Amino acid sequence: MNLKKLQQQIQLSLGNHPLSEVDYKRVESELDIKLPETFKELNAVCSYEYCQFVSFFNFGSNLTESVIAATLGVRDRFANSDNNIVLYLDEAGIILLDATSIEGTVIWCSIYDLENYFSKEKMQYEYKIFPTFSDFFQFLLDEEEKSREEDMK
Numbered sequence: 001m002n003l004k005k006l007q008q009q010i011q012l013s014l015g016n017h018p019l020s021e022v023d024y025k026r027v028e029s030e031l032d033i034k035l036p037e038t039f040k041e042l043n044a045v046c047s048y049e050y051c052q053f054v055s056f057f058n059f060g061s062n063l064t065e066s067v068i069a070a071t072l073g074v075r076d077r078f079a080n081s082d083n084n085i086v087l088y089l090d091e092a093g094i095i096l097l098d099a100t101s102i103e104g105t106v107i108w109c110s111i112y113d114l115e116n117y118f119s120k121e122k123m124q125y126e127y128k129i130f131p132t133f134s135d136f137f138q139f140l141l142d143e144e145e146k147s148r149e150e151d152m153k
Contacts (some may be wrong), residue, residue, distance in 0.1 A: 003038070006134055007045045013141050014050045019043040023060030030068045031085065036104035039097065039133045048087070051140040053147060054095070056088050080118040097133065104133030 024035055042048070049056045062068040070086035074094075087106075088095040094114065098105040109117060109127035116123050130136035 003041060003134065006138060007042065009141060010042060010045045010137065013144060014046040017046045017050050019047045019059055026060055026062070027067060027085070030062060031071055031099075033083065033085065033099040035085075035099060036097075036102060036133060038102075039104045042133060042137050048137055048140060051144050053140055053143040054088050056095075057086065074114070078114055078118045081114075084118075103131065104136075106130040106133060106136040 019040075024040060027033075028035055043059075047059060049059060057070050058066045060066075067085055067087060070089050071084070074084070074086050074089075075081050083098060083100040084096040085099055086094060087097055089111070092111060093108060094111050095106060095108045096117075098107070107117065107127060107129050109123060110125035113123045113125050113127060115121075117127075130139060
């Protein structure tokens with residue numbers, strides 16, 4: 001995937017609302033991880049949070065509805081979860097960013113499969129793996145476009 005082309009598409013679709021270096025550093029420090037470079041490059045244009053397809057957690061803060069708080073909560077409950085960041089969580093599903101992956105692998109799965117995922121067991125429910133954060137962001141943009149088209153009908 002052409003990163004420059006995707007950055008242009010992000011800006012055209014979502015505008016210019018980048019995550020700041022302060023936000024990155026806070027998340028990296030609080031969670032003791034290193035964010036994938038692709039994640040930083042794409043979010044330097046506009047944060048994935050501006051896609052309205054999903055109500056993502058706030059990235060830079062450590063308030064209740066934040067990536068930091070949600071990630072620490074999952075880490076308290078599940079072994080082998082220290083390398084993942086929770087981008088979204090509700091009563092049925094979760095979206096995780098694998099911080100050890102150079103390209104930023106993202107998984108969207110059932111919360112009932114978390115233990116299986118973290119222990120590398122077979123998943124029992126439907127899930128989707130995006131090999132790169134670029135693939136995930138492209139998916140979000142595609143869903144955003146579909147939503148806008150439906151709104152115009």
